[in-house]
Amino acid sequence: MKNSIAERVCDFLKIYPPFDLIKFKKLLEIAEEVVIVYLEKGDTLFKADQPANEYFYIVRAGAISLFHTENDTQELVTINDTGDIFGVRPLIARENYKLTATANEETIIYALPIKNFQSATENNAKVYKYLITAFATNAYDSYTTEENNAIFKDYLPNTSQDIVNFQTANYTKTPITCAKTSTLQEAANLMCTHKIGCIIVVDNKKPVGIITNSDIKNKIATGKFPITTAVTNIMSSPVITAKKDLTVADGQLKMIKNSIGHLCITKDGTVNSRLIGVLTHHDVLVTLGNTPSVILKEIKRANRTKKLRIARLKANTLLKSYLEQNIPLTHIINVISEINDAVTIRAIEIALKKMPTEPPVAFSWLALGSQGRREQLLFTDQDNALVFEDVPEDKYEETQAYFLQLAKYVTKSLNKIGFEYCEADMMAVNPEWCKSISKWKTQFQNWILSPDDKAILLSSIFFDYSGVYGNEKLVDTLSESIFEALGGSSLFYKFLGSEAIKSPTPLGIFKQFLVEQNGEQKDLFNIKSRGLMPLIDAARLLVLSNQIKNVNNTYERYEKMAEIDPNNKELYESCAYAFKALSKFKTKQGLLHNNSGKFIKLETLTKEEKLKLKRCFKPIHDIQETLKLRFDLKNFI
The missing domain is CATH 3.10.580.10 (CBS-domain)
Known part of the structure; x- marks a missing residue:
């Protein structure tokens, strides 16, 4: 005889994660044991510090508020509505409840017996992967599962050994x-x-x-x-x-x-x-609470700069853990870039709430420099810009003033989070870096068609931009106009080329490192200007001269060049490897000394590390020689 109530429960459950990952027969076994609970508004299902019971819950109709209590004051953590799971602590951690669950309105919930659920899903790793991650993030909804799947899918290494390394359990090694x-x-x-x-x-x-x-x-x-x-x-x-x-x-x-x-x-x-x-x-x-999905969730929930800073600092801990476990740098870069962009987006959203009115026209916030190239791993200084839609001339000053005020809020917030102000003032708070789309187009045409040292410096920073927030069409329009202007200026490429070869291989006659000769950094090796920047500048020139769009990351630029220029594939691949190796050196030094990692104290490196560092310099020499020939730079001053 059919259990029509169980079937109706089953039909409801199968719509929502993780029940959508359970076969119907097993799901029906769970549904047959479900207890239906009706709550009036204000009724409490369980309280903080109360011993865990034998159920966890899903909202069938209505809403459940979860409160955290501290010093007799209740703070709302979240509101669960139809399809949301809550009260999972007994299933995952077997601890007393940490939150209080109260009906926000007239509510019906399904109570799912834990033993029955465990029996029906014993060998279903996908179900527990969802529940474990969701428990750590305190979020059980469809959006979260899609986000978590993307994080795990996109950033997990490919080999089984890498997967083991990726989430190696951090256990106590001196048990009592x-x-x-x-x-x-x-x-x-x-x-x-x-x-x-x-x-x-x-x-x-x-x-x-x-x-x-x-x-x-x-x-x-x-x-x-x-x-x-x-x-x-x-x-x-x-x-x-x-x-x-x-x-x-x-x-x-x-x-x-x-x-x-x-x-x-x-x-x-x-x-x-x-x-x-x-x-x-x-x-x-603790480990699960410091995963990309958890950090991203904290960022999206943050309503103050202080909370954003706490979440971003967790990313540094995550970064250190990844480096210690030898996670491929490409995966690390992808993860930290997502986190950096999320921090910027949330800082902008918070800033917009402080503005007296909505934005007068559409705009886009652009990340420049290392963040624009999506290779910013440590806290560095800010490089950003803002582009907004064209407005009538009599409205321009007023419109720009609005966005300058917005930029002031955003850059101040980013500074508090840990991203220093740019010493050269290359930020959206500067009127020169906050313009309408037409004025930006004119600016780029001037840089490209009438190049000089200053134009090359400014434009090279801007060429690595990426849209972080706002109207994507503005960014696309700007990119199209830049490549159109580049089509008629071989002189501009020569200026870019001269910038790319100005720092020769950083080894002396006897293969010793060329270190700083004076100042605070005396006897230190500048890995950024002597190692990374020549590779970054060369990659930028190569993709621009080949009209390659939407490839900003340095190692991806070399990989793209290897694809379209197979005759020099080995050179480009060696440059991509050298860039990643140098980035890893710089990042480790930054974490070790709690700074940008720009200057390396060579005596802190092992002999093996020094040899590896030196091997990175041959691709720099080779790519610079290639640029000299390709862009006829030997006699260019």
Whole structure:
């Protein structure tokens, strides 16, 4: 006999993630055990610090508000409406609730039994991947799952070894243990001394059991056992084990499958080898809380500059972790670029709310320099511009004043986040960098058709622009006019070429590094001006002279040149590699010294690192020689 209620529940669930990832037969098993709950406005389903129950929930109709309570003050965290999941903490973390759930209006919810759900989805990794990531971001909606899938799909390395590296679990490598012959009192004293919530019971260095605060509360405080009892009487056994190279996702799935909060890491991944660490669900959630999707979600939620800064600082921690795990630099660049753009977008949105009126005309915010090339990994100075639609001459000054004020708010916010003001004032707050589309077109024509050193400096920065926010057509129109003007100026290419070859290979006669000779940076190596900039300038010239549009990143420019000019493929590929290697050196130095990484203290490098650095200079020499021939630069002054 059909269960029509269960089928109706099933038909509803299958529309929403992660239930859309479950086969209908399994989903029907879940639906048959669902409890339907009706709430009046103001009714509370569960409260913060309340012990977790056996259900998690999805809103069928109405809305549920989730509140965080601090110092007797409730702060609204989010409102869940139809199709949104909430109350997942018992499923993922097995902890008391951290938020209070209250009906925002007359509401119907479905309560899904956790045991039943786990049984029906035991081998469905996609379901738990969604729930784990969503739990860390505190967001369970269709948009989030699409965003998370894009992050994981686009930025995961291709090989299985890279995937292992990408999310390697960060476990405790010095676990506190006690012998199998210990008493609980001895074990509890160790836990108290080290301020930990669990202790591993070992026999000949092999894990045989685990004792947690919960065990002590349930088995000792209740009087079931005396404090002097042997640890073997109250420990949970056998322990669940894993290898040291397990991924965060694998660790979390293993915990969910076995309903545990701790994994013992052993030498060979079994209980028959030496204990080398412990992974807790807290470790997993900390790691998941610092993923691209989590950071992007925090950025989009931020309503103040301070919160934007906190989110962007997390990206530096993420960057450091990626470098330590040898994630391919191309993936790192993609991730951090997305985060940088998201920060800028949110800063603009916050600034727009401060303006007295809506923008008078359409506009676009442009990122220039390293952000425009989508290769800005560390905090650097700001380079940006603003282009707005044409207006009548009598309205121009008023319109420009509006956007200059907007730019003032945005650049101030970016400065507080950590992006220094540009010393040369190449920012949208400068009237010279905040113009109408027609005036920008005229400006570029002047730079291109009447080049001089100043024009080359300004235009070369601007040639690496990308639209971050606003009207895309304005950006496209500007690009088309630039390439049209470039078509009739071989002299401009010569000026660009002379800029690209002005810094020769940074090695002296005896192959020693050419370091700074005076000033604060004396004896330091300038990796930006002597290594990166020659490659950046050469790549820019090559794509512009070949009329290649919408390829801004330096290594992608070389990869594109290798594609269209196969005779020089090896040279271009070596330049792409050198750029990525030099960028990695610069980034590591910046993280090490908490600065831009522009100047390197050579004695901090190993012999191997110095040799690798020197190998990057041959492609610089070769590409500069190629430019001299191709653009006839030998006699150009």
